[in-house]
Amino acid sequence: MKAIARLAMRLANAAQSTMSPFVQHFSAGHFYSPLPDVKWLRRQRHTLFDRTATECPGVDLREAQQQEVLEELAVFYDELPFPASPDPLFRYYYENRYFSYGDAVVLYAMLRRLRPQRVVEVGSGFSSAAMLDTDERFLGGKTQFTFIEPHPERLLALLRQQDLHRCSVLQMPVQKVNLATFAALAAGDVLFVDSSHVVKIGNDVRHLLSQVLPRLRDAGLGLRKPPDRQRLWQRCPASRPLPANPPLVTPAATGGKAAVSAPRASGYDHAPNPCRMTAEVHALIELAARRLLPTKPTGVKSMLEIVDLSQEIFSDMPVFPGLPAVKITMHVSHEEWDGLAGSEIVSPAVNRLELGEHTGTHVDAFNHMARQYRGQSIDTMPLTLFYTAGLCLDLSHKRLRELITPEDLERALAVAALAIKPGDTVLLYTDHYRRAFGTDDWHHGPGLSTEAARWLGQHKIAAFGVEPASPGVRHVSNQQVHHICGEMGFTHYENMINLHQLIGRGRFRFIGLPLKIRGGTGSPVRAVAVFEG
Numbered sequence: 001m002k003a004i005a006r007l008a009m010r011l012a013n014a015a016q017s018t019m020s021p022f023v024q025h026f027s028a029g030h031f032y033s034p035l036p037d038v039k040w041l042r043r044q045r046h047t048l049f050d051r052t053a054t055e056c057p058g059v060d061l062r063e064a065q066q067q068e069v070l071e072e073l074a075v076f077y078d079e080l081p082f083p084a085s086p087d088p089l090f091r092y093y094y095e096n097r098y099f100s101y102g103d104a105v106v107l108y109a110m111l112r113r114l115r116p117q118r119v120v121e122v123g124s125g126f127s128s129a130a131m132l133d134t135d136e137r138f139l140g141g142k143t144q145f146t147f148i149e150p151h152p153e154r155l156l157a158l159l160r161q162q163d164l165h166r167c168s169v170l171q172m173p174v175q176k177v178n179l180a181t182f183a184a185l186a187a188g189d190v191l192f193v194d195s196s197h198v199v200k201i202g203n204d205v206r207h208l209l210s211q212v213l214p215r216l217r218d219a220g221l222g223l224r225k226p227p228d229r230q231r232l233w234q235r236c237p238a239s240r241p242l243p244a245n246p247p248l249v250t251p252a253a254t255g256g257k258a259a260v261s262a263p264r265a266s267g268y269d270h271a272p273n274p275c276r277m278t279a280e281v282h283a284l285i286e287l288a289a290r291r292l293l294p295t296k297p298t299g300v301k302s303m304l305e306i307v308d309l310s311q312e313i314f315s316d317m318p319v320f321p322g323l324p325a326v327k328i329t330m331h332v333s334h335e336e337w338d339g340l341a342g343s344e345i346v347s348p349a350v351n352r353l354e355l356g357e358h359t360g361t362h363v364d365a366f367n368h369m370a371r372q373y374r375g376q377s378i379d380t381m382p383l384t385l386f387y388t389a390g391l392c393l394d395l396s397h398k399r400l401r402e403l404i405t406p407e408d409l410e411r412a413l414a415v416a417a418l419a420i421k422p423g424d425t426v427l428l429y430t431d432h433y434r435r436a437f438g439t440d441d442w443h444h445g446p447g448l449s450t451e452a453a454r455w456l457g458q459h460k461i462a463a464f465g466v467e468p469a470s471p472g473v474r475h476v477s478n479q480q481v482h483h484i485c486g487e488m489g490f491t492h493y494e495n496m497i498n499l500h501q502l503i504g505r506g507r508f509r510f511i512g513l514p515l516k517i518r519g520g521t522g523s524p525v526r527a528v529a530v531f532e533g
Contacts, residue, residue: 104127104130107130123148123149146167148174172505178531191212310361310526315327318437320443324356327352334347336349357517357520365520369482377518378516387509389509392529393426395408395429400436403447403452404449409456418506425462425465433467433497445470448464453471465494465499471485493512493527511527
C-alpha cells in the first residue's frame with residue numbers, strides 16, 4: 001500500500017508540473033480533476049491505505065469457500081514442475097520479471113483443478129508458457145489455446161514450432177477480436193485476463209468489462225444489479241479509475257467453472273508457499289467467471305471476418321498507361337426481354353464489359369512477365385498460388401517513386417514480429433491508394449527495387465501484392481521486377497486496397513482467385529483476407 005501511495009503522489013506531482021490546459025483549469029484534488037491532491041493523500045493515508053481492513057461492504061467474500069478452494073489447489077503443489085531458470089525441457093521458468101512464482105503456481109493449480117477444454121488468454125507471454133507446460137504434462141495436451149496479444153514478441157520467443165499448429169495467436173488488441181471467440185466459451189472453459197492496465201475510454205479493460213464479460217456463458221458466478229446503480233468490486237490502487245457502469249458480481253450456486261482473472265499480483269522474492277497465495281486465489285476465484293447472458297450475442301452469425309482488398313470496377317476507371325480503357329454498357333434490358341416498348345424505366349438484364357485482363361485489382365500470369373514464359377498463361381497456373389497464408393507489412397513511410405529495399409522489408413517484419421514462410425502471399429501496405437487514387441500521382445507510387453524482389457523470391461513466396469498499378473517504380477525497376485517474378489516462379493497482385501485494415505493483425509488466409517481465361521496474361525480477382533475465429 002505504501003508503494004501505491006508513493007506512486008499516486010509521484011503521478012500527481014508529475015502531472016502538476018505540465019502545462020496541460022486541463023491541469024491549469026482544474027488543479028489536483030478538484031472534483032473535476034482525476035488527479036489526487038498530494039497533501040490530502042498524506043493526511044488520509046492511514047484511512048486510504050488501511051491494511052487491517054477485513055471486509056468489503058456489499059460483497060460476500062465467502063472466506064470459508066475460498067479456504068476450501070485454496071486447500072483443493074494446494075493438493076497440486078507438490079507436483080509443480082517448473083524450473084527456476086531457463087530449461088530446454090520447459091517453455092516457462094520462474095525467474096522472469098513478468099509472471100513469476102506466485103502467479104504461475106496459482107495458474108497451474110487452477111488449470112489442473114478446472115481441466116478446461118479451451119482457454120482464451122488476453123495478454124500473453126510467460127503465463128502462456130506456463131499454461132502450455134501444464135497442459136502438456138498434466139492435461140494430455142488436449143486444451144485448445146487462443147492467445148490475444150498485440151505485441152507477441154515475448155510470446156513467440158517462448159513458444160515452440162509445434163505450438164503454432166495447435167494454438168491460435170491473435171496479434172491484435174482485444175477490442176478487435178471477434179466477440180464470438182468469447183461467446184463460444186462454455187462451462188469448464190477459461191478466459192484468463194493477464195493485465196494490470198487501467199480503465200480508459202475505449203481501452204482494453206473497458207472493452208472486457210462492457211463487451212466481453214457479459215457474453216460468457218455457464219459461469220460460476222451470477223449477476224445482481226442493484227436498483228440504484230452497478231458497481232464492481234475489485235481491490236485496486238486508489239489512483240486506478242473504475243468504469244462507469246460495470247456489473248456487480250456476487251456468488252451464485254451454479255456449477256460452471258469458466259474463469260476470468262483479476263489484475264495479477266506481483267511475483268514473490270522467494271520460493272512459493274501456498275499459504276501466501278490468498279490474494280491471487282481471492283482474485284482468481286472471486287472474479288472467476290460471470291453467468292450474465294446464457295446465449296450467443298445477438299447478430300453473431302459467423303466466426304469469419306473477411307476484408308475486401310479489391311478495387312471497384314467502373315467505366316473510365318484509372319488503368320495503367322497504354323492498357324484498354326474500361327467500358328461498361330447495357331447489352332439488353334429486362335424491358336426488352338419482356339417486350340415492354342417505350343417503358344420509362346430501363347432495368348439492365350445483361351451488361352457488356354470491355355476491359356483488359358490487367359484491370360483493377362488483378363494478378364499477373366507468368367506469360368506476362370517476359371517473352372520466354374509464353375505458354376504459362378493464367379489458366380495453367382496452379383490454384384494453390386492464389387489460396388495461401390498471408391501477411392501484410394507496413395511500408396506507409398514510403399513516398400512517391402521511392403524504392404522499397406530488402407532492409408525496408410526486414411525492418412517491417414521485425415516491427416510486425418512476423419516471419420515469411422514458403423508459400424506465403426506478402427502484401428505491402430504503402431497507403432498509396434488512399435493518398436493518390438484518381439489523382440495525377442496515381443502512376444507514380446513507390447515500388448520494389450530489384451534487390452527486394454529477389455529477396456522475396458529467395459523466401460519462396462507464392463506472391464506479393466501492392467497498392468499501386470505496378471509492382472516496381474515505373475521506368476526504374478518495374479520491368480526488372482516482372483522479369484524476376486518469372487525467373488523465380490512467383491507472381492504478384494496490383495491495385496490492392498484496404499491494406500491498412502491488416503496492419504498489426506498477424507497472419508491471415510489470403511484468397512485471390514483469377515478467372516480461367518484461356519491463354520490469359522492475367523486476370524481481375526476479388527482478393528480478400530480472411531481472419532478465422
